[in-house]
C-alpha cells in the first residue's frame with residue numbers, strides 16, 4: 001500500500017478542448033486547471049453536455065487536449081509514444097464505467113487481471129493481488145464466474161477491483177453507480193471510497209447522483225468549460 005502524501009500527483013493546467021461542428025467549433029473545455037494529491041476524492045458535476053466525459057477522457061489519456069498540460073506523477077503522458085502511453089495508462093490510471101466494460105467471455109478473476117496484460121502474462125503477484133481485491137469487494141466465491149452470471153452491483157464491484165489492480169495513482173469513475181438501485185449504489189460508493197483511501201489513490205467521479213457526489217471529499221461543477 002502506498003503511504004498517502006500531500007504533494008499533487010495530478011496537475012492539470014489550462015486545458016482547452018473544442019470539437020468541430022458544421023459551424024463554429026464547439027468549445028467544451030476552456031482554460032481548465034486542477035491539482036489533486038494522493039487520497040483526494042472529487043466529484044465532477046454539471047448538466048448534460050457540459051463536458052464531464054470529455055474531461056475524464058483527457059485525464060484518462062484516451063483523448064488529447066487542444067492546448068494545456070496534464071501531469072501525472074511528474075510525467076507528461078502525451079509526450080509518450082503510443083505503446084508507452086498504453087503502458088503508462090494501465091499502470092497509473094484505473095477506470096470504472098457505468099456499464100462496467102467487463103469482457104463477457106472472461107471470468108471474474110481474468111477480468112480483474114486485464115490491466116496486467118499490457119505488461120505480458122500476469123505475474124504471481126498480480127494474481128495474488130487480484131484474489132485479495134476480489135476478497136475485499138466480497139466476491140471471493142465468484143472468481144470463476146462470467147460477468148453475465150453476476151448482478152449489476154456485483155459487476156460494478158468487479159470493475160472496482162480491476163481499477164485497483166495496478167495500484168494506480170488516479171481512479172476515474174464515470175457514473176459508477178448509475179445503473180444501480182439506491183441501496184446497492186450506496187454500498188458500491190462506500191466500497192469505492194474505502195478502497196481508494198486504503199491505496200491512497202486520487203479518485204475523480206463524474207456523476208449526476210447527489211448522494212455519490214456528497215460522499216466525495218470535494219465537489220466541483222463544470223461551468224463554461226471550467227471547474228468551479
Ligand SMILES: Nc1ncnc2c1ncn2[C@@H]1O[C@H](COP(=O)(O)OP(=O)(O)OP(=O)(O)O)[C@@H](O)[C@H]1O
Nearest residue numbers: 019020026028046047048049050051052053054055
Ligand atoms: N467526439 C466528439 N465529437 C463532437 N462533439 C463531441 C464529441 N464528444 C463530445 N462532444 C460534444 O461535447 C459536449 C460535451 O460532451 P460530454 O459527453 O463531455 O458531456 P457530459 O457533461 O459528459 O454529458 P452527459 O452528462 O450527458 O454525459 C457535447 O455537446 C457533446 O455533443
